[in-house]
Amino acid sequence: MPISFDCPHCGTQMKVLDRYAGQTGPCAVCAKTITIPGSPDSGADQGHRRVATSRSTEENSGVALGTMIGILGGSVALFSVVFLAMVLIFRVAIPAANQMRTDSLNRASLVKIERIVEALNLYHDQHGSYPPAYFTDEKGNPTHSWRVMILPQLDRNHLYKQYNFNEPWNSPANIDVTTQMPDVYRSETDDSAGSTSTNFAAVIGKRTMFPHEKSMTRSQALDDPATVLMIVELQGLGFDWTDPGANYDLDSPQGTMIIDNDRQSPTANKSMLTGNLGMMNEDTYHADENTSVTLMQSMATRSGSEDIGYEMDLLEQP
Numbered sequence: 001m002p003i004s005f006d007c008p009h010c011g012t013q014m015k016v017l018d019r020y021a022g023q024t025g026p027c028a029v030c031a032k033t034i035t036i037p038g039s040p041d042s043g044a045d046q047g048h049r050r051v052a053t054s055r056s057t058e059e060n061s062g063v064a065l066g067t068m069i070g071i072l073g074g075s076v077a078l079f080s081v082v083f084l085a086m087v088l089i090f091r092v093a094i095p096a097a098n099q100m101r102t103d104s105l106n107r108a109s110l111v112k113i114e115r116i117v118e119a120l121n122l123y124h125d126q127h128g129s130y131p132p133a134y135f136t137d138e139k140g141n142p143t144h145s146w147r148v149m150i151l152p153q154l155d156r157n158h159l160y161k162q163y164n165f166n167e168p169w170n171s172p173a174n175i176d177v178t179t180q181m182p183d184v185y186r187s188e189t190d191d192s193a194g195s196t197s198t199n200f201a202a203v204i205g206k207r208t209m210f211p212h213e214k215s216m217t218r219s220q221a222l223d224d225p226a227t228v229l230m231i232v233e234l235q236g237l238g239f240d241w242t243d244p245g246a247n248y249d250l251d252s253p254q255g256t257m258i259i260d261n262d263r264q265s266p267t268a269n270k271s272m273l274t275g276n277l278g279m280m281n282e283d284t285y286h287a288d289e290n291t292s293v294t295l296m297q298s299m300a301t302r303s304g305s306e307d308i309g310y311e312m313d314l315l316e317q318p
Contacts, residue, residue: 119153134244142244197238205250231278235268257296
């Protein structure tokens with residue numbers, strides 16, 4: 001529909017199509033600038049509103065898209081942080097915690113080994129020699145262990161008196177003593193109630209301080225007592241503490257003194273050591289898996305004249 005209006009400058013009456021409503025331009029008569037009037041509901045205003053609405057929608061869409069990107073970005077960042085934390089836990093925290101536990105077990109074992117060697121030396125002072133690794137019957141069968149022999153030196157004299165040396169270690173009369181194992185023999189990994197199991201063993205062999213059923217004196221050890229190995233802790237399942245055959249036999253095919261300090265190792269067995277060692281002079285050491293077999297074999301002999309003092313200085317002491 002046409003719009004009728006008068007020019008505000010020259011008064012000339014004009015008619016224009018309504019699509020020009022709201023536009024500005026020169027008057028056709030006086031050439032002065034005029035604005036064509038129009039209603040708020042005119043098509044031009046509606047078009048203007050449509051443009052504004054379109055822009056508003058685009059702006060809102062941009063905000064929404066930005067918000068979604070921000071949320072997604074935050075989620076990715078959070079996931080990355082959680083993933084990194086999990087990696088640190090599995091690669092650093094858990095191994096560190098396991099190592100701390102292993103170190104604690106080793107320290108506790110070394111305290112017990114020191115106490116055992118002290119008792120062995122006290123036995124020597126009282127009897128003139130160390131106990132043999134085991135006593136035998138008339139047929140040469142092992143009957144009693146050195147662990148039983150040093151019970152008085154471990155302040156377990158009452159238990160020593162209960163033991164019947166006229167019968168084998170596993171006879172019904174001696175089983176009651178077996179069930180009363182002194183705590184000093186208890187393996188650190190064994191927390192079962194009423195356990196009779198130990199992993200502490202004497203190093204036996206023809207060249208050691210425990211040549212099987214024979215007793216030795218300090219004077220028979222030509223090497224420095226600080227370099228003569230007596231007691232070790234074995235890996236894997238333990239054995240009854242009164243068992244006379246439960247020792248580390250250096251002369252056996254398995255007597256290569258290999259160290260595996262992983263207490264949870266599925267391959268660990270009684271032919272392996274934890275690395276916890278007790279020397280003749282009552283020093284204790286923890287030897288790690290990198291300790292040479294040659295050094296361990298040299299430490300186990302009593303009169304090998306090996307110069308190993310400088311190598312032993314590298315071993316860890318408590």
